[in-house]
Amino acid sequence: MTxxxxxAGLRRRGGPARLLSRGSRVTxxxxxxxxxxxxxxFGLLPAAGNLLVSLTDxxxxxxxTTDFTGLANYTALLTSExxxxxxxxxxxxxxxxxxxxxxxxxxxxxxxxxxxxxKLESLLRxxxxxxxxxxxxxxxxxxxxxxxxxxxxxxxxxxxxxIHSAFFGSSGAALPLVIGVQVWQNTGFSTLVFIGGLxxxxxxxxxxxxxxGIGRWQRLRRITFPLLAPSVTVNVLLAxxxxxxxxxxxxxxxxxxxxxxxxxxxxxxxxxxxxxxxxLGAAVSIxxxxxxxxxxxxxxxxxxxxxxxxxx
Amino acid sequence: xxxxxxxxxxxxxxxxxxxxxxxxxxxxMISVESPAHFLNSPLVPPTSPxxxxxxxxxxxxxxxxxxxxxxxxSVAAAAxxxxxxxxxxxxxxxxxxxxxxxxxxxxxxxxxxxxxIIPLFIEARSLGLYNNQIGYIILHVEPGLPLGVVxxxxxxxxxxxxxxxxxxxxxxxxxxxxxxxxxxxxxxALVISFLYALxxxxxxxxxxxxxxxxxxxxxxxxxIYNFFGSNESQWTLLAAAIVIxxxxxxxxxxxxxRQLIRAAVTGSVKG
Numbered sequence: 364m365t366x367x368x369x370x371a372g373l374r375r376r377g378g379p380a381r382l383l384s385r386g387s388r389v390t391x392x393x394x395x396x397x398x399x400x401x402x403x404x405f406g407l408l409p410a411a412g413n414l415l416v417s418l419t420d421x422x423x424x425x426x427x428t429t430d431f432t433g434l435a436n437y438t439a440l441l442t443s444e445x446x447x448x449x450x451x452x453x454x455x456x457x458x459x460x461x462x463x464x465x466x467x468x469x470x471x472x473x474x475x476x477x478x479x480x481x482k483l484e485s486l487l488r489x490x491x492x493x494x495x496x497x498x499x500x501x502x503x504x505x506x507x508x509x510x511x512x513x514x515x516x517x518x519x520x521x522x523x524x525x526i527h528s529a530f531f532g533s534s535g536a537a538l539p540l541v542i543g544v545q546v547w548q549n550t551g552f553s554t555l556v557f558i559g560g561l562x563x564x565x566x567x568x569x570x571x572x573x574x575x576g577i578g579r580w581q582r583l584r585r586i587t588f589p590l591l592a593p594s595v596t597v598n599v600l601l602a603x604x605x606x607x608x609x610x611x612x613x614x615x616x617x618x619x620x621x622x623x624x625x626x627x628x629x630x631x632x633x634x635x636x637x638x639x640x641x642x643l644g645a646a647v648s649i650x651x652x653x654x655x656x657x658x659x660x661x662x663x664x665x666x667x668x669x670x671x672x673x674x675x
Numbered sequence: 676x677x678x679x680x681x682x683x684x685x686x687x688x689x690x691x692x693x694x695x696x697x698x699x700x701x702x703x704m705i706s707v708e709s710p711a712h713f714l715n716s717p718l719v720p721p722t723s724p725x726x727x728x729x730x731x732x733x734x735x736x737x738x739x740x741x742x743x744x745x746x747x748x749s750v751a752a753a754a755x756x757x758x759x760x761x762x763x764x765x766x767x768x769x770x771x772x773x774x775x776x777x778x779x780x781x782x783x784x785x786x787x788x789x790x791x792i793i794p795l796f797i798e799a800r801s802l803g804l805y806n807n808q809i810g811y812i813i814l815h816v817e818p819g820l821p822l823g824v825v826x827x828x829x830x831x832x833x834x835x836x837x838x839x840x841x842x843x844x845x846x847x848x849x850x851x852x853x854x855x856x857x858x859x860x861x862x863x864a865l866v867i868s869f870l871y872a873l874x875x876x877x878x879x880x881x882x883x884x885x886x887x888x889x890x891x892x893x894x895x896x897x898x899i900y901n902f903f904g905s906n907e908s909q910w911t912l913l914a915a916a917i918v919i920x921x922x923x924x925x926x927x928x929x930x931x932x933r934q935l936i937r938a939a940v941t942g943s944v945k946g
Binding site for chain 2: 380382383384386387388390391392394395397398399401402404405406407408409410412413415416421423472473476477483487488489490491492493494495496497498499500501504505506507508509511513514515516519547555604608610611614615630631634635641644645648651652655
């Protein structure tokens, strides 16, 4: 980004663009403006628009009127007017912490196994990445088939040891299962990030360590883990932000029922569910965004500080 | 000779295969089981595969129409998104316009912006983008821009500036220069942004639920999701629908996995 400009002298007369013909400069500007306009219209404006919509009672239904209602949507969330908000907060906290922990622990283990170069390793890297390519709908439906309470292999497996459950239709099992599928779906990407991080560690360091007679565990704890700090930063943040904002997988698996109504899902069902209330949904989105920032920003600061400390 | 390391490695590989391949293999297996066979012994591979599930799923879920829709949506949106990314990234990377840094920052923020589906829905309806193919494509261009611009800016910075100056002094036009010189030199980044944008559109399930109501416009994600709702307990049929719906992306992945995976591995080192 901060590229040095050897030809800075050109800038005085309009910069390097001066070399382009007038027509070409117009084309360049049109292309740039078109791109920025699309980004503004469908990225920035809607993101900011949430705030505006959240202050109204807009229903989106034809023939209904829309009024400015101030903070009514927010107070409705906090009072008993809208039951389910607290349950949703709890589900979100469990979902985000469990997904972040398991996705990273799991990815680190797999990356440790797949960092070597080999035919089998590159094949397995493709395999762990496959769920990302298949996408949330296919992945969700695969696991629905497997955990089908009457015709799935999981039911017979658990049935054999006397456990009977409705799985995705059970208020006890649904959230842990949804967490499991979210981890299964996204571990591949975290794994690849960790593999990149492991590969960036110079083999000389390991060589020096083995000359010093450092054991396997010590090597992992004292060398690999600290030097992996940048990948840990990236992966933890991606998992946290991803888990906070995701709801498409939950939509496919449980539609937010059975204690899986995270804030992302609640925003969606408030807006597009049976009692269509786009204003309320937008208010939930804003709460979710604020919560993501409150968690992710200090986490980022802490992870970066940790990274510097471990590297120094 | 049995080395403990080799045993641990084999166990690790086996566990990865069980966790990631077995669920997929299960679905593929039952997709070729007849319903009668499935009821008696679902976990025993059938001796004679029942391909009837596939033709039944194909017509029952209207997969042909939906796959065509999906290809149109995802290829068009990803192509426009990648082209626009290039049109933003080049002047920004070369600092041809004032505020290049600000434009770059504004787009990079997009990697973290919350997806605002509710305002987008309102926008889609007031701009006439709701429930039509062109609108659906336009709505799916923006999500690919942040990654595309960030990637392409990095790649363009590696293209020598002297190439621009030489070509422009010879009077080469801007677009011709981009297509003839910049596109070939930044091909890996273009391919990666195109593929990620394409996967994003292809696999979207919320978009089709919010922006489309007419079943003839549905992409395969929503079609197959609905098919699940209306064919409960027809497990072998549902499995066949899953297999058909995944084949195109799996085939695309088979030819592009090198780029996709390398992008994820190397992209993280720089971070």
